[in-house]
Amino acid sequence: MVFAFARTVYFSVGHCLSPVENDGATGHIQRSALGGLRVDSQRGILEEVFSNFLKGSSVFRSREALRHDYVPESLPHREDHIRYLGEILAPALKGSLCSNTLIYGKTGTGKTAVMKFVLKRLAQKAQDLGSNVRVCFVNCRLAGTEYRVLSNLCAAIDMGIPFTGLAVGEVFDRFRDGLDSSNTLFLAALDEIDAIVKGRGDMLLYELTRINGNLRRSRVAILGVSNDLRFKEMLDPRVLSTLSEEEIVFRPYNADELQDILEERSTVAFQSGVLTEGATKLCAALAAAEHGDARRALDLLRVAGELAERVGDTQVSEDHVQLAQKRIEHDRILETLVSLPTHAKAVLLTVYLLAKFSISRSMTGDIYNLYSELCGEMGLAPLTQRRVGGLISELDIMGLLNSRVISLGRYGRTKRTSLGVPYKLVREGLGDDQRFRALMNHRPRYLAPSR
Numbered sequence: 001m002v003f004a005f006a007r008t009v010y011f012s013v014g015h016c017l018s019p020v021e022n023d024g025a026t027g028h029i030q031r032s033a034l035g036g037l038r039v040d041s042q043r044g045i046l047e048e049v050f051s052n053f054l055k056g057s058s059v060f061r062s063r064e065a066l067r068h069d070y071v072p073e074s075l076p077h078r079e080d081h082i083r084y085l086g087e088i089l090a091p092a093l094k095g096s097l098c099s100n101t102l103i104y105g106k107t108g109t110g111k112t113a114v115m116k117f118v119l120k121r122l123a124q125k126a127q128d129l130g131s132n133v134r135v136c137f138v139n140c141r142l143a144g145t146e147y148r149v150l151s152n153l154c155a156a157i158d159m160g161i162p163f164t165g166l167a168v169g170e171v172f173d174r175f176r177d178g179l180d181s182s183n184t185l186f187l188a189a190l191d192e193i194d195a196i197v198k199g200r201g202d203m204l205l206y207e208l209t210r211i212n213g214n215l216r217r218s219r220v221a222i223l224g225v226s227n228d229l230r231f232k233e234m235l236d237p238r239v240l241s242t243l244s245e246e247e248i249v250f251r252p253y254n255a256d257e258l259q260d261i262l263e264e265r266s267t268v269a270f271q272s273g274v275l276t277e278g279a280t281k282l283c284a285a286l287a288a289a290e291h292g293d294a295r296r297a298l299d300l301l302r303v304a305g306e307l308a309e310r311v312g313d314t315q316v317s318e319d320h321v322q323l324a325q326k327r328i329e330h331d332r333i334l335e336t337l338v339s340l341p342t343h344a345k346a347v348l349l350t351v352y353l354l355a356k357f358s359i360s361r362s363m364t365g366d367i368y369n370l371y372s373e374l375c376g377e378m379g380l381a382p383l384t385q386r387r388v389g390g391l392i393s394e395l396d397i398m399g400l401l402n403s404r405v406i407s408l409g410r411y412g413r414t415k416r417t418s419l420g421v422p423y424k425l426v427r428e429g430l431g432d433d434q435r436f437r438a439l440m441n442h443r444p445r446y447l448a449p450s451r
């Protein structure tokens with residue numbers, strides 16, 4: 001499971017976000033006396049927030065430079081990768097087909113940045129030389145479906161495709177015919193390619209890797225990028241062998257490398273003298289301990305800057321970075337909790353309730369009994385005990401539960417499970433869903449006899 005950190009802010013249950021109500025029938029907004037006071041005081045809060053922001057001097061020179069999709073002018077410690085990818089793609093400038101290439105490595109190792117960096121310069125060079133090269137970059141996870149990946153490819157050869165309504169095969173045929181008549185060397189850069197393969201299988205990749213056999217005037221080279229190191233195992237061997245004519249692996253950054261990256265970026269992103277050396281070092285060390293993730297390092301830097309700015313501090317220190325780490329971790333867990341499938345949430349709620357009511361029995365059988373009871377309350381059909389065991393293991397891997405196998409002597413072995421994250425966070429994350437909110441104080445009725 002890949003955790004993506006998004007700037008999502010969650011309000012606890014019961015927060016009143018809307019002091020005004022629409023009367024429905026007339027569409028007019030009605031305001032009670034109390035509501036009126038609240039509106040005024042909340043307007044006051046915002047006035048204060050805005051004026052603090054406007055009069056305070058920002059610690060940032062360019063906040064944009066800390067966005068995930070920002071591609072800097074140089075990419076320290078990726079010179080070899082840039083050179084290698086450049087060498088693979090260079091034949092395109094002379095109209096020759098280049099090798100299909102598979103790029104993989106963990107998140108935040110600079111794959112997307114390096115690919116965009118190289119492709120942008122290649123496209124520029126091709127234009128200067130008048131070579132007929134088209135480059136199309138698609139993020140497959142964001143595109144979501146094969147249909148949308150294909151319609152992005154079509155857009156790159158100026159071919160419009162309706163949003164929906166055609167069969168994927170039909171869109172593919174149109175793309176192939178349109179491409180052939182454009183007499184082009186087409187580079188299809190498919191980022192986060194594992195997302196469509198996981199969801200749909202490798203049909204699209206299969207067709208794309210065979211397309212050159214059916215083209216007379218154009219050629220296609222594929223650049224596939226995956227964050228999932230097991231991606232190769234998901235592919236049909238025929239697709240894999242064609243797709244990975246060349247392979248580039250991006251290994252994680254170490255703390256020193258991350259520090260260089262941060263120092264370079266901070267000269268663009270922050271006002272001079274604002275960022276302390278200790279803050280940069282700590283961001284690099286924390287992100288290196290994670291998995292050498294430059295994205296995490298830059299997130300830490302940005303959130304630390306925002307926290308400093310919010311309280312009017314003129315320097316970003318290690319304390320701000322520590323706070324930023326907590327904030328990011330908090331948001332990340334919440335985001336994971338909110339997006340869990342229903343039955344995984346039910347299992348988590350079960351363990352939460354066992355702890356809340358100080359019920360010391362937390363073996364898989366006990367969890368299953370209470371889980372089934374909760375499913376009954378919610379009108380859900382419970383999964384089998386085996387599936388629930390699987391969910392417990394998955395939640396354990398995600399760090400949301402802690403499962404420990406213990407020996408029962410001659411009665412064999414069993415698992416004891418407890419929460420891996422604070423109660424408050426579980427309440428906040430599950431409370432987002434009405435059905436679970438109603439069960440937060442549910443007192444377990446039935447449990448298996450104690451052992």
Ligand code: ADP
Binds near residue numbers: 106109114250
């Ligand atoms: P990946 O695609 O491997 O998940 P990205 O290319 O999106 O990683 O990189 C994550 C963030 O870190 C981006 O903001 C990117 O600009 C930055 N980054 C990664 N590697 C470097 C580098 N060598 N130098 C500067 N910034 C980098």
Ligand code: MG
Binds near residue numbers: 111112113191192
């Ligand atoms: Mg990427």
